[in-house]
Amino acid sequence: MTHQDGNVTPIPDEVGLLYDAVVDSAAVTMGKNLHFGYWEPSDSELSFDEATDRLTDLLTERLRIGPGSRLLDIGCGVGTPGVRIARLSGAEVTGISVSEEQVKRANALARSQSSACRAEFHQANAMELPFPDASFDAAVALESMIHMPDRGQVLREIRRVLRPGGRIVLTDFHERTPLSPAHRAVVNQLLQDIMCTMVQVDDYLRLLRAAGFQFKEMVDISEETVRRTFMALAERAAHMPTEVLSKLGWKSNPADMIDISGFGYLLVVAERPMATG
Numbered sequence: 001m002t003h004q005d006g007n008v009t010p011i012p013d014e015v016g017l018l019y020d021a022v023v024d025s026a027a028v029t030m031g032k033n034l035h036f037g038y039w040e041p042s043d044s045e046l047s048f049d050e051a052t053d054r055l056t057d058l059l060t061e062r063l064r065i066g067p068g069s070r071l072l073d074i075g076c077g078v079g080t081p082g083v084r085i086a087r088l089s090g091a092e093v094t095g096i097s098v099s100e101e102q103v104k105r106a107n108a109l110a111r112s113q114s115s116a117c118r119a120e121f122h123q124a125n126a127m128e129l130p131f132p133d134a135s136f137d138a139a140v141a142l143e144s145m146i147h148m149p150d151r152g153q154v155l156r157e158i159r160r161v162l163r164p165g166g167r168i169v170l171t172d173f174h175e176r177t178p179l180s181p182a183h184r185a186v187v188n189q190l191l192q193d194i195m196c197t198m199v200q201v202d203d204y205l206r207l208l209r210a211a212g213f214q215f216k217e218m219v220d221i222s223e224e225t226v227r228r229t230f231m232a233l234a235e236r237a238a239h240m241p242t243e244v245l246s247k248l249g250w251k252s253n254p255a256d257m258i259d260i261s262g263f264g265y266l267l268v269v270a271e272r273p274m275a276t277g
């Protein structure tokens with residue numbers, strides 16, 4: 001469905017088919033992590049792949065998990081972040097994605113690790129999580145909320161499957177400053193290409209409260225993520241064989257996003273309150 005602002009509501013089955021279709025070309029463009037990189041000003045030498053792992057670690061620090069914890073990874077991609085978190089934290093990770101192909105690759109990656117690394121992946125829709133109440137200690141949604149048709153519904157589902165005191169740590173795209181009509185057209189094309197939407201800067205406080213979460217932290221990490229990620233993607237796209245590029249089906253060009261400062265990237269942390277209700 002196309003809205004007045006040009007945004008299109010993603011349909012989970014279609015998002016899954018999109019990721020199935022681009023699984024190989026996305027690996028060439030994005031690498032093994034399907035998310036933005038994170039660079040501090042002092043990290044000028046960090047490669048895109050290192051910077052995407054850095055973003056995973058930034059979220060992991062906030063999850064407060066360790067050996068014996070159970071983590072739900074919502075929108076697990078090809079398993080790179082989930083396996084990394086399992087390996088480095090000792091937590092037991094259950095990941096879900098709507099893409100069957102991604103889940104196959106994620107489970108193959110998990111099997112290639114030592115038996116001390118406990119991670120498994122399933123095809124499932126975050127709008128209806130197939131898990132019992134209070135069955136996880138924490139949840140992470142690394143750049144998957146962007147694809148959800150209803151963020152409020154997903155947050156309610158996450159709250160349900162978290163134990164009291166459990167944390168959700170997520171990232172999302174947001175409109176950081178009002179976009180000019182020309183910039184909005186470029187951003188909307190990108191959002192349509194990858195079947196996602198972005199939020200307004202104050203949406204999360206309302207969404208979290210309505211889902212019964214206690215707000216903990218919200219950081220705008222656009223400065224550390226957006227510009228350099230689009231520079232890296234533009235650089236890769238410029239050297240990519242045309243058949244790989246055409247498989248991705250992008251009408252947008254990452255180079256056009258580099259100077260759009262109104263497109264932002266948010267890190268959000270919330271907790272299911274201890275008192276249940």
Ligand SMILES: C[S@@+](CC[C@H](N)C(=O)[O-])C[C@H]1O[C@@H](n2cnc3c(N)ncnc32)[C@H](O)[C@@H]1O
Binds near residue numbers: 076099124
């Ligand atoms: C941008 S990728 C991020 C993947 C992974 N978190 C990473 O950082 O590498 C978005 C992921 O969200 C998943 N996803 C999108 N909509 C979903 C839904 N409704 N339920 C579960 N997963 C979903 C996609 O299949 C994909 O794995």
